[in-house]
Amino acid sequence: MKKLDMKTTDKTITNVEQIAQLFPNVVSEGKVDFDLLKQMLSDEIVESDDERYRLDWVGKKASLLKVNTAIDKTLRPCKEESVDFDNTENLYIEGDNFEVLKLLQESYLNKVKMIYIDPPYNTGKDFVYSDNFTQSKADFEDEIGLRDEDDNKLFKNTDSNGRFHSDWLSMMYERLLVSRDLLKDDGVIFISIDDNEVHNLRKLCDEVFGESNFVGAFIWKNKHGGGGDSPFIVAENENILVFSKSITKLEHFFGKYAPDYEKLFRYKDERGKYYLDRLDKKGIDSNRPNLIYPIECPDGTLKDISPAIWRLSKEELKRRKALNNIEFKKDKNEDWQIYTKTYLYDENGIKRKVKPRAILKQEIVGFTQNGNKEVIKLFNKKLFDNPKPISLINYFLDIVLTDKNDLVLDFFSGSATTAHAVMQLNSEDGGNRKHIMVQLPELTDEKSEAYKTGYKSIPEIGKERIRRAGKKILEDNEASKEPKDLSKLDIGFRVLKIDSSNMKDVYYHPNELSQSLYKEEDAENNIKEDRTELDLLFQVMLDLGVELSLKINPKVVDGTTIYILENSELVACMSDDISIEVIEEIKKIAPYQVVLKDSCFKEDKDKINAVESLSKVSTVSVI
Ligand SMILES: C[S@@+](CC[C@H](N)C(=O)[O-])C[C@H]1O[C@@H](n2cnc3c(N)ncnc32)[C@H](O)[C@@H]1O
Secondary structure (H helix, E strand, C coil), X not given: CEECCCCCCCHHHHHHHHHHHHCHHHEECCEECHHHXXXXXXXXXXXXXXXXXXXXXXXXXXXXXXHHCCCCXXXXXXXXXXXXXXXXXXXXXXXXXXXHHHHHCCXXXXXXXXXXXXXXXXXXXXXXXXXXXXXXXXXXXXXXXXXXXXXXXXXXXXXXXXXXXXXXXXXXXXXXXXXXXXXXXXXXXXXXXXXXXXXXXXXXXXXXXXXXXXXXXXXXXXXXXXXXXXXXXXXXXXXXXXEECCHHHHCCCCCECCHHHHCCCCEEECCEEEEEEXXXXXXXXXXXXXXXXXXXXXXXXEECCCCEEXXXXXXXXXXXXXXXXXXXXECCCCCEEEEEEEECECCCCCECCECXXXXXXXXXXXXXXXXXXXXXXXXXXXXXXXXXXXXXHHHHHHHHCCCCCCEEEEXXXXXXXXXXXXXXXXXXXXXXXXXXXXXXXXXXXXXXXHHHXXXXXXXXXXXXXXXXXXXXXXHHHXXXXXXXXXXXXXXXXXEEEEEECCECHHHHCCCCCCXXXXXXXXXXXXXXXXXCHHHHXXXXXXXXXXXXXXXXXXXXXXXXXXXXXXXXXXXXECCCCXXXXXXXXXXXXXXXXXXXCCCCCCCHHHHHHHHHHHHCCCEEEEC
């Protein structure tokens, strides 16, 4: 039986452990000898010269430290603001996304297929974030007078800030590093950005995801005229950088299925439909001597390549020949022509997709105006500046989500366009893709239309948009000529809000409290008074790495509520007084894990017996 940590793991410790496994000699007393480690990774003597190609900025190391440090916060469910709390698999999380992503580390490790983010572009006006900068209250009030509901400091990053780019880079670095862990191996991240920081973001992502995992960059012409007040060149485009977690895993899964594309595969043999590409490529490239060699044709003659090059090396040609992927044909001059075959279904039996092109077509993805109109249509008012068009996000979802149950994350969710796009796509093709939206409880400006209409914070707008969008999708479907059965469409979401841990300090430092501070009742009741059993259950789920969307079935046994999670993944009982009947009931369920309160038995011997008996069928933990 173990006592749950009830906080995220300290990544420094696990990172050092991993290094120690690879290079035991460089770790002693839990500390890494970096000079030794450098030497271990080099095939020559390492000089202490620190010059090398890298992106550096003020605060980079501090960011890494922040990423690795444990936090003892939690996510508290808010049933009243949720829609269909008991059945939905979508989440809406309010809080600073860095902390939220850290909290999700265990429950959503390697689970997210696609991340889309539209972070602040660092234009000198837009960047509002909370951080631990030390600043007097007066300075802070003077600066912008903004704060979130929990009185967290929110700063506007103006270009008079001496660390203008550095602060933005630190903010992004921390979030991208943590979010990468949540991506599946074949997962992909799409990041919207404009010219202000695209150069820095590209390099930052090269570092976080690895240069080789750069998938490409889309160019989105987001305007339709206008913008003539730009000093020199009228900016009318944004970029969307795309990185994968592991490019080799992405190979077969990126792109779109399109009936028009299938028409290209006009030949057919026993392996299926295919098209042909000529093996020769015009133009001599003396830098590629491996692509210049004679090829033996079916009648034994040799075909020379001058003045051109082959598209494949000798070795690759041999491999393709063995797979029957090379075709020889005589042209009208009776000369041999050599072709490569591309089958509709690749070597792994996976159907090919059309590669998307870098310059997005406005008639498909829309432009900024569309995003604005879509929100105005739902609210009859302009409540949010420049949300992305649904069609833009839909285009990206369609490229990446091969499985109709895939999970999508947007941790700068704003007006929740991504949630809207996911619901819309599901309504069109009967899919069950799930979404997680994260949004800072940033307050709306008192002069704004949103504030005057009653939306005092961005999450209020985001949540209401999802409610209205879900309803509208159902209504539009009913009103259509051929309504679909959308009874299974998930238009709900569970609202969770970040907060301090449910546990009192005594839980984390039972031995550190001095005698004078020590209160008998604190030791017995280590849970904060204002926290509910459901609050505790969610912190336990985070701690044990259980998905927060699992269905929760409460059951009353002998007057005590036990919470049974979907698939019997976990049974938790937060009562202070548990009877033998409760233990017997849990045993019958035989869940994977059981969590009880340490103080749930009056007598120690009862606890020992109960834990011993439960341990035969489940892993037992206490809080
Ligand atoms: C450009 S907007 C995103 C708009 C969104 N794509 C849409 O279509 O509505 C960026 C959002 O990120 C939010 N944000 C900024 N810093 C954040 C943080 N640290 N954690 C969570 N959200 C944050 C802002 O409040 C803002 O709503």
